[in-house]
Amino acid sequence: MSTKALRLGTRRSKLAMAQSRQVADAVSRVTGRPVELVEITTYGDVSKEALAQIGGTGVFVTALREALLKGEVDFAVHSLKDLPTGQPDVLALAAIPEREDPRDVIVARDALKFTDLPRGARIGTGSPRRMAQLNAYARAHGLDIETVAIRGNIDTRVRFVRDGELDAVVLAAAGLTRIGRIDEVTDFLSVDTVLPAPGQGALAIECTADNADLIAALGELDDPFTRVAATAERSLLAALEAGCSAPVGALADLLADGQIVKEMRLRAVVGTTDGSRTVQLSTTGPVPETYDQAMALGRELAAEMLAQGAAGLMGERAQ
Numbered sequence: 001m002s003t004k005a006l007r008l009g010t011r012r013s014k015l016a017m018a019q020s021r022q023v024a025d026a027v028s029r030v031t032g033r034p035v036e037l038v039e040i041t042t043y044g045d046v047s048k049e050a051l052a053q054i055g056g057t058g059v060f061v062t063a064l065r066e067a068l069l070k071g072e073v074d075f076a077v078h079s080l081k082d083l084p085t086g087q088p089d090v091l092a093l094a095a096i097p098e099r100e101d102p103r104d105v106i107v108a109r110d111a112l113k114f115t116d117l118p119r120g121a122r123i124g125t126g127s128p129r130r131m132a133q134l135n136a137y138a139r140a141h142g143l144d145i146e147t148v149a150i151r152g153n154i155d156t157r158v159r160f161v162r163d164g165e166l167d168a169v170v171l172a173a174a175g176l177t178r179i180g181r182i183d184e185v186t187d188f189l190s191v192d193t194v195l196p197a198p199g200q201g202a203l204a205i206e207c208t209a210d211n212a213d214l215i216a217a218l219g220e221l222d223d224p225f226t227r228v229a230a231t232a233e234r235s236l237l238a239a240l241e242a243g244c245s246a247p248v249g250a251l252a253d254l255l256a257d258g259q260i261v262k263e264m265r266l267r268a269v270v271g272t273t274d275g276s277r278t279v280q281l282s283t284t285g286p287v288p289e290t291y292d293q294a295m296a297l298g299r300e301l302a303a304e305m306l307a308q309g310a311a312g313l314m315g316e317r318a319q
């Protein structure tokens with residue numbers, strides 16, 4: 001294979017740059033080729049609107065894909081949770097590397113834990129999924145919290161707490177780890193309380209579908225279990241006809257008996273942002289042996305959720 005530098009298209013945010021650099025190093029290792037970063041501005045980075053109101057999916061992704069299709073870059077790295085379901089034929093998801101901690105976390109003032117927040121505490125998040133689950137938990141456990149819609153990059157969101165405007169903000173553990181700020185977390189939210197976004201904590205490495213050599217090379221970074229789990233989670237999301245800003249949480253994980261992996265469990269939740277109504281279901285079965293089986297698992301759980309009224313709950317996300 002050529003020894004020419006590979007061009008990696010990346011957004012300019014601190015998180016995107018951090019994860020692109022990490023993947024660039026890994027790709028250099030497996031291909032023996034240098035990787036250069038090419039910065040690209042996306043609509044999701046410049047818009048001041050609330051993310052949920054931009055509508056459509058994939059605001060962070062489209063400009064990178066355009067650069068791939070124009071041949072301006074050779075591959076791109078996305079946060080898998082920001083990647084719309086329904087892979088375009090012209091693009092290949094060449095690798096889904098091993099996932100980081102998928103949990104959501106709280107960064108709160110005074111080192112507070114979520115359940116120790118005082119009455120009337122204001123928690124910032126722009127995510128209807130996080131609002132729905134935090135409010136549902138608060139209702140069930142008599143916590144008096146107010147979720148406040150915010151957006152902005154990780155630094156901006158943490159600053160709301162540092163400046164005293166909010167008592168806490170909710171973020172993904174993976175993002176904080178990647179930018180080196182995981183030590184600022186005051187509470188890791190159990191996935192029994194808040195299920196992450198489908199694919200949260202995982203990255204997606206994409207290139208054009210016609211580049212077989214590159215697909216094979218990038219494929220060395222793929223983690224088959226992360227891909228199976230994410231495939232089930234994303235298939236559920238697609239079957240619910242929901243996007244990355246919908247109030248849908250999902251997580252597939254392995255159930256092991258000692259060292260022996262026995263089964264895969266897929267858990268999912270849909271809810272109104274005020275937490276007054278949720279549909280939460282789980283299914284456990286043999287670890288899928290093919291991606292088609294993983295997709296079927298996601299579709300089946302989605303069908304059960306729809307039968308229990310999930311669609312009606314997602315419709316209320318605009319409020």
Ligand SMILES: NCc1[nH]cc(CCC(=O)O)c1CC(=O)O
Binds near residue numbers: 082175200202
């Ligand atoms: N919503 C934006 C976004 N997209 C990916 C991550 C980082 C976590 C990940 O890669 O899954 C974040 C930040 C966050 O949710 O706190």
